[in-house]
Amino acid sequence: MSEPEFTPRRAMSIHAHPDDQDFTVAGTLAKWARAGCEVISVILTSGEGGSNDPAHEAGYKPILAKIREGEQSAANKILGIKETIYLRCPDGELEPTVALRKEVTKLIRRHKPEAVVTGDPQAVFYGNGYINHPDHRAAAQVATYAVFPSAGSRLVFVDLLDEGYEPHNVKRLYLHGPEKPDTWVEITDTIDLKIAALKKHASQLKDWDPEKMICEWAEEEGKEKGMKYAEAYKVMILEHEEGHD
Numbered sequence: 001m002s003e004p005e006f007t008p009r010r011a012m013s014i015h016a017h018p019d020d021q022d023f024t025v026a027g028t029l030a031k032w033a034r035a036g037c038e039v040i041s042v043i044l045t046s047g048e049g050g051s052n053d054p055a056h057e058a059g060y061k062p063i064l065a066k067i068r069e070g071e072q073s074a075a076n077k078i079l080g081i082k083e084t085i086y087l088r089c090p091d092g093e094l095e096p097t098v099a100l101r102k103e104v105t106k107l108i109r110r111h112k113p114e115a116v117v118t119g120d121p122q123a124v125f126y127g128n129g130y131i132n133h134p135d136h137r138a139a140a141q142v143a144t145y146a147v148f149p150s151a152g153s154r155l156v157f158v159d160l161l162d163e164g165y166e167p168h169n170v171k172r173l174y175l176h177g178p179e180k181p182d183t184w185v186e187i188t189d190t191i192d193l194k195i196a197a198l199k200k201h202a203s204q205l206k207d208w209d210p211e212k213m214i215c216e217w218a219e220e221e222g223k224e225k226g227m228k229y230a231e232a233y234k235v236m237i238l239e240h241e242e243g244h245d
């Protein structure tokens with residue numbers, strides 16, 4: 001028996017680069033936003049390393065960071081995301097430090113999401129053709145361990161407590177790109193928003209149209225569950241809804 005689909009009242013998406021969220025979980029976020037969920041999008045780096053154009057030197061990095069933040073904000077507007085937060089860590093050098101975990105913990109305690117959405121912290125290789133970017137894995141590790149134990153543990157990061165950030169327990173952690181998914185979110189009604197959001201990342205896509213690939217991925221993920229288009233997750237259920245245990 002499958003339980004009814006969970007829609008959080010508030011959710012936080014935490015990713016390393018502008019566009020990561022839109023390649024992966026944007027259909028889910030748009031669906032939740034449409035249902036009234038307040039979605040906060042946290043982007044840890046501004047993707048200022050995202051150019052291999054020989055004409056672009058170090059001085060171009062702050063310019064590219066601005067361009068990419070603009071692209072992400074435009075994408076998030078399409079998805080119905082309430083707020084976008086840029087932490088501006090250095091692109092390509094993201095590490096799962098305690099200092100960064102503390103920053104993310106502070107955001108979780110401030111915004112109190114019921115669900116946090118991020119990548120799989122265990123993912124190193126995808127198939128035999130893609131090595132997961134270490135920034136992606138670092139972002140996923142930071143988000144996972146900020147959710148548990150840091151956000152809910154009163155005496156961890158006590159200076160946050162002094163600043164008024166009370167502990168907060170996230171109910172569900174959604175990890176995209178797991179080896180073995182256990183939860184499928186149907187995105188048939190929001191895949192068009194996902195594609196439109198992704199297209200806002202013009203500095204990365206150039207002339208390439210991502211529609212065909214995104215539809216193929218979503219078809220593949222939904223196939224097993226009889227869904228036309230889906231995004232698949234491993235979901236950690238950390239706190240059950242009232243009335244259930």
Ligand SMILES: [Zn+2]
Pocket residue numbers: 016017019020133136
């Ligand atoms: Zn990325």
